[in-house]
Amino acid sequence: MSFPIQQMKRDTSLRREANAIYEEWAKQHGPSFCELLTVLFLAKADGVCSQKDICAKRQLSKRTVNTLLKGFLQKEWAVLIPSQQDRRNKLISLTESGGAFMDEAAQKLQAHECRVWNKTGQTRARALLANTALYHKLFKEVNA
Numbered sequence: 001m002s003f004p005i006q007q008m009k010r011d012t013s014l015r016r017e018a019n020a021i022y023e024e025w026a027k028q029h030g031p032s033f034c035e036l037l038t039v040l041f042l043a044k045a046d047g048v049c050s051q052k053d054i055c056a057k058r059q060l061s062k063r064t065v066n067t068l069l070k071g072f073l074q075k076e077w078a079v080l081i082p083s084q085q086d087r088r089n090k091l092i093s094l095t096e097s098g099g100a101f102m103d104e105a106a107q108k109l110q111a112h113e114c115r116v117w118n119k120t121g122q123t124r125a126r127a128l129l130a131n132t133a134l135y136h137k138l139f140k141e142v143n144a
Contacts, residue, residue, distance in 0.1 A: 025112065031105050034060060038068050039102045048093045077101055
């Protein structure tokens with residue numbers, strides 16, 4: 001097996017492992033992995049965005065986001081408000097309890113990730129980030 005093929009397989013394995021780690025963390029701390037992704041996206045969007053935005057940015061299917069949204073509405077974590085730009089579309093807006101849930105989940109995850117980055121150390125963390133950024137840059141540049 002050639003070196004690039006070995007690296008690609010290892011990379012794929014590590015990406016799957018990372019997703020599994022986050023899924024397990026989410027299960028242990030309340031929200032599902034998809035709920036966590038959605039909540040974190042809403043946090044970055046200041047609590048208001050469209051279903052289409054979540055689908056595009058979090059790479060979740062419309063069906064998955066719709067199911068999550070129904071759950072958020074039932075739990076009274078969110079409400080739907082008409083879009084000012086297009087009245088046919090609704091925006092998702094977090095309620096006070098939804099915001100509290102979001103803040104708690106985001107803070108727990110951020111605290112956990114900070115502990116991990118601290119254990120990683122500055123030198124390794126910088127190298128990891130630099131190499132990841134380089135890979136992404138090269139991926140965009142290389143034409144198949």
